[in-house]
Amino acid sequence: MLRVAVPNKGALSESATTMLREAGYSLRLNSKRLVHRDVENDIEFFYLRPRDIATYIGRGILDIGITGRDLLLESESEAEEILQLGFGRxxxxxxxxxxxxxxxxxxxxxxxxxxxxxxxxxxxxxxxxxxxxxxxxxxxxxxxxxxxxxxxxxxxxxxxxxxxxxxxxxxxxxxxxEGVLVARSGFDKPGADVFLRRVQSVMVARSYVLIDYDIHRDHLAEAMAVTPGYESPTVSQLNDPEWCAVRSMVEAKDSHRIMDRLYSAGARAILVTAIDACRM
The missing domain is CATH 3.40.190.10 (Periplasmic binding protein-like II)
Structure with a gap:
């Protein structure tokens, strides 16, 4: 069972809890509980002082932890940063x-x-x-x-x-x-790759949105240059053979600017949808 350290209080705790819930994990309901086991996902969460988490990870007592970069470096432990989490800056x-x-x-x-x-x-x-x-x-x-x-x-x-x-x-x-995910150097344990992938997917889901629009075939290349997608956009034929429907992932922070550019390129029925979960 994967053993994960989570901040027990403060801003880091709130943000970490939200991220883990979005990643599909069950967490403690009572703030006085120090340990919570998510049996379905084969993972155990330990609620600790943020300042102590890197020490537990560095000594190999726990597998992965969420703490601040400042607290990690202050600890001088053998734990190391493996992922920036984008909160608690x-x-x-x-x-x-x-x-x-x-x-x-x-x-x-x-x-x-x-x-x-x-x-x-x-x-x-x-x-x-x-x-x-x-x-x-x-x-x-x-x-x-x-x-x-x-x-x-x-x-x-x-x-x-x-x-x-x-x-x-x-x-x-x-x-x-900022908040970071930490582990020991060379750490490898069953389930850790799934945990890391889930957390990364939450970060992608928060940063991107889906954009859908209709575009005349004459302007398809121009529109696709605006929305190249995470890998490549999805293009579907509409009932009218002169028109296509396009779906693509774009960065959320740029969504309004991209809609403006698409409209100028001739796109219509432009819709933006939030991403609740994903795997990349």
């Missing part, structure tokens, strides 16, 4: 009192509070900056006001919390993170 930044810092080089000789000391120390080493890190488990924004640190390094999503504390980011991001 954030940036890891240095921040300080507004107007005080403009470049990370100014952190030389300073103290930096963070929940990610490994990432910060690695970044400081890359930049050749000699600074001290203080590890805090949360609410690092208040550490400057309390005199614990001169600056902080933290995950920033909207920046609202920083602004409320009178802080601002400076310099390029230390790391851009």
């Amino acid at each position: 954030s940036a890891f930044h240095y921040a300080g009192e507004a107007g005080v810092y403009s470049d990370p080089a100014e952190l030389a000789g300073k103290t930096i509070a963070t929940s990610y000391p490994v990432l910060v120390e690695q970044d400081l080493a890359r930049r050749g900056i000699d600074a001290t890190t203080v590890k805090l488990d949360g609410a690092v924004e208040v550490s400057i006001e309390l005199g614990v640190a001169d600056a902080i390094a933290d995950v920033v999503e909207t920046g609202t919390t920083l602004r409320m504390a009178g802080l601002e980011t400076f310099g390029d991001p230390i790391l851009v993170s």
Whole structure:
């Protein structure tokens, strides 16, 4: 039975749960349950702190897990990223009192509070900056006001919390993170390929739509150039031999622009349909 680690709370948990349900798996109904077994799909889900998941995977205790890239790298485990999941995007930044810092080089000789000391120390080493890190488990924004640190390094999503504390980011991001699927290097277990394929299919279904339209044969080549499809469009003969029906997959974000181009090319009865599930 495949053993999968899932974040037990927070934004990563919500997004991971939605994705797994869309992939056809049954999940826990009670948030207090730490283990759920989906017998029909021969898979077992373990609900763990996102920060701990890479450690369980790296030690081979569990097979596959969903966590953040920042948490994976901070863990220094033997787990590795195998798939970007497209949710939970954030940036890891240095921040300080507004107007005080403009470049990370100014952190030389300073103290930096963070929940990610490994990432910060690695970044400081890359930049050749000699600074001290203080590890805090949360609410690092208040550490400057309390005199614990001169600056902080933290995950920033909207920046609202920083602004409320009178802080601002400076310099390029230390790391851009998102939810990722992780496994041990060289991992191979029955059922893992099916799980990976299902997750990938959800991502495709979210990113693409089906577009159907009618087009006169004289303009078919022009329309097909607009909608080349995932591999190739489906073309069917209509009752009127001068007209064809075309079905193709297109990226959802471009669907309206593509409809405009098709209409200009002579297409009519243009319909767009969401994809609930697929296998590519």
